[in-house]
Amino acid sequence: xxxxxxxxxxxxxxxxxxxxxxxxxxxxxxxxxxxxxxxxxxxxxxxxxxxxxxxxxxxxxxxxxxxxxxxxxxxxxxxxxxxxxxxxxxxxxxxxxxxxxxxxxxxxxxxxxxxxxxxxxxxxxxxxxxxxxxxxxxxxxxxxxxxxxxxxxxxxxxxxxxxxxxxxxxxxxxxxxxxxxxxxxxxxxxxxxxxxxxxxxxxxxxxxxxxxxxxxxxxxxxxxxxxxxxxxxxxxxxxxxxxxxxxxxxxxxxxxxxxxxxxxxxxxxxxxxxxxxxxxxxxxxxxxxxxxxxxxxxxxxxxxxxxxxxxxxxxxxxxxxxxxxxxxxxxxxxxxxxxxxxxxxxxxxxxxxxxxxxxxxxxxxxxxxxxxxxxxxxxxxxxxxxxxxxxxxxxxxxxxxxxxxxxxxxxxxxxxxxxxxxxxxxxxxxxxxxxxxxxxxxxxxxxxxxxxxxxxxxxxxxxxxxxxxxxxxxxxxxxxxxxxxxxxxxxxxxxxxxxxxxxxxxxxxxxxxxxxxxxxxxxxxxxxxxxxxxxxxxxxxxx
Numbered sequence: 001x002x003x004x005x006x007x008x009x010x011x012x013x014x015x016x017x018x019x020x021x022x023x024x025x026x027x028x029x030x031x032x033x034x035x036x037x038x039x040x041x042x043x044x045x046x047x048x049x050x051x052x053x054x055x056x057x058x059x060x061x062x063x064x065x066x067x068x069x070x071x072x073x074x075x076x077x078x079x080x081x082x083x084x085x086x087x088x089x090x091x092x093x094x095x096x097x098x099x100x101x102x103x104x105x106x107x108x109x110x111x112x113x114x115x116x117x118x119x120x121x122x123x124x125x126x127x128x129x130x131x132x133x134x135x136x137x138x139x140x141x142x143x144x145x146x147x148x149x150x151x152x153x154x155x156x157x158x159x160x161x162x163x164x165x166x167x168x169x170x171x172x173x174x175x176x177x178x179x180x181x182x183x184x185x186x187x188x189x190x191x192x193x194x195x196x197x198x199x200x201x202x203x204x205x206x207x208x209x210x211x212x213x214x215x216x217x218x219x220x221x222x223x224x225x226x227x228x229x230x231x232x233x234x235x236x237x238x239x240x241x242x243x244x245x246x247x248x249x250x251x252x253x254x255x256x257x258x259x260x261x262x263x264x265x266x267x268x269x270x271x272x273x274x275x276x277x278x279x280x281x282x283x284x285x286x287x288x289x290x291x292x293x294x295x296x297x298x299x300x301x302x303x304x305x306x307x308x309x310x311x312x313x314x315x316x317x318x319x320x321x322x323x324x325x326x327x328x329x330x331x332x333x334x335x336x337x338x339x340x341x342x343x344x345x346x347x348x349x350x351x352x353x354x355x356x357x358x359x360x361x362x363x364x365x366x367x368x369x370x371x372x373x374x375x376x377x378x379x380x381x382x383x384x385x386x387x388x389x390x391x392x393x394x395x396x397x398x399x400x401x402x403x404x405x406x407x408x409x410x411x412x413x414x415x416x417x418x419x420x421x422x423x424x425x426x427x428x429x430x431x432x433x434x435x436x437x438x439x440x441x442x443x444x445x446x447x448x449x450x451x452x453x454x455x456x457x458x459x460x461x462x463x464x465x466x467x468x469x470x471x472x473x474x475x476x477x478x479x480x481x482x483x484x485x486x487x488x489x490x491x492x493x494x495x496x497x498x499x500x501x502x503x504x505x506x507x508x509x510x511x512x513x514x515x516x517x518x519x520x521x522x523x524x525x526x527x528x529x530x531x532x533x534x535x536x537x538x539x540x541x542x543x
Contacts, residue, residue: 078255089359099452102448147185148237154409157412157413157417173226211231218431287332424438425438
């Protein structure tokens, strides 16, 4: 027997209001909790002595993730808005990438695989084009971190590179026994999708773990997820970073140290401009007799009649240049003297020097021509030169590592272009797989990555040194440098843009033609060198 129970409508209404009030209170509590978390993060940033630091239980000191996120956003904003910060970042990227980079593998087939990687349209957008490399340098300086995601095609062996925005990486999980060995990168992001039929845009909250590109567990150690979050094993991450310390999980913006001083210099110049505007309010001082009546009379004489109604013409025009002021005894007119009362913009030079020091650049690079000359324009001080070379070496290592990843897949993929040149061997240690390429006999896998000279050297001396090294002061090549390598060195010294194309035209397949050993060929090279030097001298800047 079932007994029915009917709830009166008034009770339903009361229950609905109670439930609505409870839901409203829960929502307010959630909003309050989120607000408190934001306020705690802001308070963390406001502490001058602790300032964005997270203290671990083992004496570690590292910037918290919220602190790093705010520093990165501020650094990006300063690059876009502050001329000093933008200038420092741009100068560095000009020196590092302004003249490009040349890459060549000694083996022709390996060189073809690397060329295909560089010419892939998606790789060019992300890394291998000139514009992409310049933008990556800016992002590295402002963010301190770049997360490359490598997408290998398991059948053809082709590899494509993309990047994950720094804000989306919330955590790095490392080997519990070795904090410097990252295993996973935890990513959270919002994905927006547009319905092609309705045009409606919907957002989805996404979450995933990406393995480090060197982390390959074997068998049962290879989990498909962490908790309920999937692991994207097909898309490993190559994390590069600058700033901070070696035991930190994340890098730190390189312009972080310059931000406060760039702001101080901006505020100083704004104060100077404000003071000058205040001084310009009154340009002349006039003294006259007669009390209020005399002041009113002087005012009427100086006022224009152009704005008065009913006046068709100007009856009291302002004096022209070179006019004479005539006054009675006791009447005087003179310009206000502000000499000694104003603050010169040059007084803020020490603030500018702090910005320059933080960015590792001399003040001549910030537009101060008074402390520069032709010598400083054509050369760098030694620390600045090494700073630029250090960054070029860094980027060379990054490209070399990605090329090696590409070569592994080109060897082990079923349709890889380098399968016949070698094999990939796997070694297992502590449950982790390490892959290395075993090249066949006679295969030279050497990859040359070269940057043009940072300094504007004397071209004649550079080329003479190269020729002496190749001929040992003789007239014929001494065999100390291969002719293709010699030609590459000469073309780089002369500033040739497309060195690889010229080398391929001169030495197809990397082989030296027989006529290259003949004396006429050597003489032709000498004539080419002399012609290039003559052109160089014609366009050289006079001392």
